[in-house]
Amino acid sequence: MAVLKGALIGCGFFAVNQMHGWRDAEGARIVAICDRDPARLRAVGAEFGITRRYTSAEDLFADGGFDFVDIATTVRSHRPLVEMAARNGIPTICQKPIAPTMEDAKAMVAACAAAGVPLMVHENFRWQSPIRAAKAVTDSGAIGEVFWGRVSFRSAYDVYSGQPYLATGKRFIIEDLGIHALDIARCLFGDATSVTARTRRVNPNIVGEDVATMMLDHRGGITSIVDCSYATRLPVEPFPETLLEVDGSKGTLRLSQGYRLSVHSREGTEVTDVEPRLLPWASPPWHNIQESVSLIQQHWIDCLRSGREPDTSGRDNLKTFALVEASYRSAAKGRTVSVEEFL
Numbered sequence: 001m002a003v004l005k006g007a008l009i010g011c012g013f014f015a016v017n018q019m020h021g022w023r024d025a026e027g028a029r030i031v032a033i034c035d036r037d038p039a040r041l042r043a044v045g046a047e048f049g050i051t052r053r054y055t056s057a058e059d060l061f062a063d064g065g066f067d068f069v070d071i072a073t074t075v076r077s078h079r080p081l082v083e084m085a086a087r088n089g090i091p092t093i094c095q096k097p098i099a100p101t102m103e104d105a106k107a108m109v110a111a112c113a114a115a116g117v118p119l120m121v122h123e124n125f126r127w128q129s130p131i132r133a134a135k136a137v138t139d140s141g142a143i144g145e146v147f148w149g150r151v152s153f154r155s156a157y158d159v160y161s162g163q164p165y166l167a168t169g170k171r172f173i174i175e176d177l178g179i180h181a182l183d184i185a186r187c188l189f190g191d192a193t194s195v196t197a198r199t200r201r202v203n204p205n206i207v208g209e210d211v212a213t214m215m216l217d218h219r220g221g222i223t224s225i226v227d228c229s230y231a232t233r234l235p236v237e238p239f240p241e242t243l244l245e246v247d248g249s250k251g252t253l254r255l256s257q258g259y260r261l262s263v264h265s266r267e268g269t270e271v272t273d274v275e276p277r278l279l280p281w282a283s284p285p286w287h288n289i290q291e292s293v294s295l296i297q298q299h300w301i302d303c304l305r306s307g308r309e310p311d312t313s314g315r316d317n318l319k320t321f322a323l324v325e326a327s328y329r330s331a332a333k334g335r336t337v338s339v340e341e342f343l
């Protein structure tokens, strides 16, 4: 089968992981890269041996010669670049958060649908192997009918040095990190209908909120708590582990720090080490996220080949992004907000 050719736009902090993921992917390779910053373009081009380099996305699309595009820029450029890809009929992956506003996100999904091009949001946390192991347990029925859950990410890791823009936006942790935890909650507990959220800023040197707590009502009757913090100093720094608590009618599941998955049921308690593989190019503590990049990118290739809609398609991701918007509105107004207000 012919290898699918890809182009990557945005050669920054996180794109290096995506380039490694593409190098490992079966059935795909990156043939061209683009960044408006020539130094970043040069660095990634040299590291991965890519000679087709562009400082303008218009020029990249005009030259063509690729089957999909991977957009790894920050949020402000997502809509224009996705719409450009749609105009050129090119299947597209877009990094999270899909857009700065719901209106932009809907327009992007509509543009791709009208052009008949697949759109996947790079929402990789649900692809982390510890999360997938937990989902396999809940799907198996081992803990019975789930009635309550918690998705928790609490850390004091310095994310600002690698991603300085995180310190300057009006919105921070829900849009940047909580979005992943909200998506995991949807993946494990089903779509949510309403959100009650509280936010707060602890770090005086940043603009946005660095602590958020959300309570979600899920369609099937499950209640969940999604909580995240970059102001939580713990004896052993857990970054970037997402911890889980799930209670079911027949037992409980806990994904605890150190990648320990514990499943308690009438048959007893089983504790498994679900630490992700350390890929040759990965560097702890990021290896959990890095492995999920490889997995979601392989999923994209498999979907593109089979004509299947990716799990985190643009259409699906609107429901995660609606939870982000609903959380901010709930925190601002101090009331429970219906997700329908945004969909």
Ligand code: NAD
Pocket: 009, 010, 011, 012, 013, 014, 015, 034, 035, 036, 037, 040, 055, 056, 057, 072, 073, 074, 075, 077, 081, 095, 096, 097, 122, 123, 124, 162, 163, 176, 289
């Ligand atoms: P970054 O600022 O380091 O890199 C972005 C790059 O895009 C820069 O080099 C910039 O010059 C380039 N760029 C911006 N607009 C462009 C345009 N119109 N044309 C060409 N190049 C353009 O940002 P980053 O930290 O790598 O983050 C990129 C995205 O990845 C963000 O949306 C962020 O939220 C996301 N991210 C995702 C994960 C994850 O686990 N999924 C982790 C970290 C970051």
Ligand code: 89Y
Pocket: 159, 163, 176, 177, 180, 240
């Ligand atoms: O940008 C964020 C993400 O998506 O995962 C972790 C991160 O890099 C910092 O919060």
